[in-house]
Amino acid sequence: PKSPWGRFDPYNNNEDQDKEYVGFATLPNQVHRKSVKKGFDFTLMVAGESGLGKSTLVNSLFLTDLYKDRKLLNAEERITQTVEITKHTVDIEEKGVKLKLTIVDTPGFGDAVNNTECWKSVADYIDQQFEQYFRDESGLNRKNIQDNRVHCCLYFISPFGHGLRPLDVEFMKALHEKVNIVPVLAKADTLTPSEVKKKKIKIREEIEQYGIKIYQFPDCDSDEDEEFKQQDLELKESIPFAVIGSNTVVEAKGKRVRGRLYPWGIVEVENSAHCDFVKLRNMLVRTHMQDLKDVTRETHYENYRAQCIQSMTRMVVKERNRNKLTRESGTDFPIPVVPGVTDSETEKLIREKDEEVQHELESHQHQHGHSHKCEHSSEQYVCSNTQAGSETHSERTMEDEAL
Numbered sequence: 001p002k003s004p005w006g007r008f009d010p011y012n013n014n015e016d017q018d019k020e021y022v023g024f025a026t027l028p029n030q031v032h033r034k035s036v037k038k039g040f041d042f043t044l045m046v047a048g049e050s051g052l053g054k055s056t057l058v059n060s061l062f063l064t065d066l067y068k069d070r071k072l073l074n075a076e077e078r079i080t081q082t083v084e085i086t087k088h089t090v091d092i093e094e095k096g097v098k099l100k101l102t103i104v105d106t107p108g109f110g111d112a113v114n115n116t117e118c119w120k121s122v123a124d125y126i127d128q129q130f131e132q133y134f135r136d137e138s139g140l141n142r143k144n145i146q147d148n149r150v151h152c153c154l155y156f157i158s159p160f161g162h163g164l165r166p167l168d169v170e171f172m173k174a175l176h177e178k179v180n181i182v183p184v185l186a187k188a189d190t191l192t193p194s195e196v197k198k199k200k201i202k203i204r205e206e207i208e209q210y211g212i213k214i215y216q217f218p219d220c221d222s223d224e225d226e227e228f229k230q231q232d233l234e235l236k237e238s239i240p241f242a243v244i245g246s247n248t249v250v251e252a253k254g255k256r257v258r259g260r261l262y263p264w265g266i267v268e269v270e271n272s273a274h275c276d277f278v279k280l281r282n283m284l285v286r287t288h289m290q291d292l293k294d295v296t297r298e299t300h301y302e303n304y305r306a307q308c309i310q311s312m313t314r315m316v317v318k319e320r321n322r323n324k325l326t327r328e329s330g331t332d333f334p335i336p337v338v339p340g341v342t343d344s345e346t347e348k349l350i351r352e353k354d355e356e357v358q359h360e361l362e363s364h365q366h367q368h369g370h371s372h373k374c375e376h377s378s379e380q381y382v383c384s385n386t387q388a389g390s391e392t393h394s395e396r397t398m399e400d401e402a403l
């Protein structure tokens with residue numbers, strides 16, 4: 001039987017082999033075994049107006065009924081409903097590899113008469129997951145952290161509009177720095193191939209024009225073969241993926257396939273001549289799942305973490321600043337303890353900020369000729385200052401906002 005350690009077999013006392021290998025060639029196999037044992041997880045969010053086929057597509061993608069106990073609301077209920085976030089988790093297994101899949105849905109999105117800021121609860125949800133992870137990571141037990149961060153958001157664009165609607169632009173712009181957005185053109189079977197082509201071009205242009213940063217597929221290495229490069233190019237040109245979903249199996253050309261049966265014919269979900277469903281599924285599951293997770297961790301979460309540390313630092317500085325302004329003698333005031341902020345990054349920021357504060361205090365004292373002895377609000381402080389003070393104002397307002 002083939003060795004589970006690859007070409008190098010640590011239990012084989014073959015001298016030739018020992019001469020040839022130190023043994024680190026087994027590292028990928030060790031990683032592989034460990035991760036298979038641990039299992040994988042992935043969190044996918046679906047967003048877009050209700051009725052665009054989100055739940056049908058998710059069921060088609062993972063071949064499971066993730067929405068068994070879903071309650072459909074009537075029009076009146078939908079209008080009054082606010083955007084709520086629902087989470088479904090399933091454990092799926094394929095050839096011994098376990099995947100814990102979480103689907104986050106956003107029912108009610110875009111349903112109200114006034115949809116101003118209806119993306120807010122979605123943004124808050126994503127931030128909450130980051131916050132939870134940040135807390136867990138700074139806590140004592142970091143071993144078994146439950147990672148609920150959202151790795152990808154499939155954003156459904158209506159096939160009936162002329163490109164993006166204002167709500168689509170608003171949503172994507174509000175979320176593009178928090179999550180990997182993958183736009184999809186919903187219900188593509190309602191459009192002819194040339195309409196799909198035109199709409200895709202229009203949507204891609206608008207994404208560019210509005211400065212929306214959707215998920216970028218990583219560039220392929222220069223040593224990749226031509227076939228791979230071609231596939232990569234096709235994938236990039238498929239954006240937004242034109243998708244079709246179906247919960248039913250129909251018979252087409254003697255084969256049973258997932259599709260939609262119309263009086264004039266059958267549209268097959270997994271037929272790449274009919275739509276980009278297979279491309280999307282391959283991208284999500286087979287080729288880019290790990291990259292989506294990496295970008296979430298390395299870019300989106302890192303941004304959140306940096307902002308968090310920055311605002312905590314501002315809090316500390318503000319506190320010290322106030323202490324310095326209110327104290328009468330040269331006694332040192334203690335820095336308030338902020339949980340989880342002990343790393344050198346924070347200390348550096350505090351040092352930098354401290355110097356700024358010192359400078360600010362000096363210029364303030366210079367103007368007033370004495371140290372300020374009051375519990376003044378930021379406005380008072382600004383009012384009594386000249387031009388130099390306007391800078392101070394923005395600084396202070398930022399600190400106030402951070403609080």
Ligand code: GDP
Pocket residue numbers: 049050051052053054055056057186187188189190243244245246
């Ligand atoms: P959701 O509210 O976005 O989750 O939408 P649903 O998945 O509940 O779908 C709403 C309706 O659209 C249902 O009647 C589906 O059968 C239908 N539907 C779903 N996907 C497609 C599709 O790709 N094409 C067409 N024509 N109809 C679809």
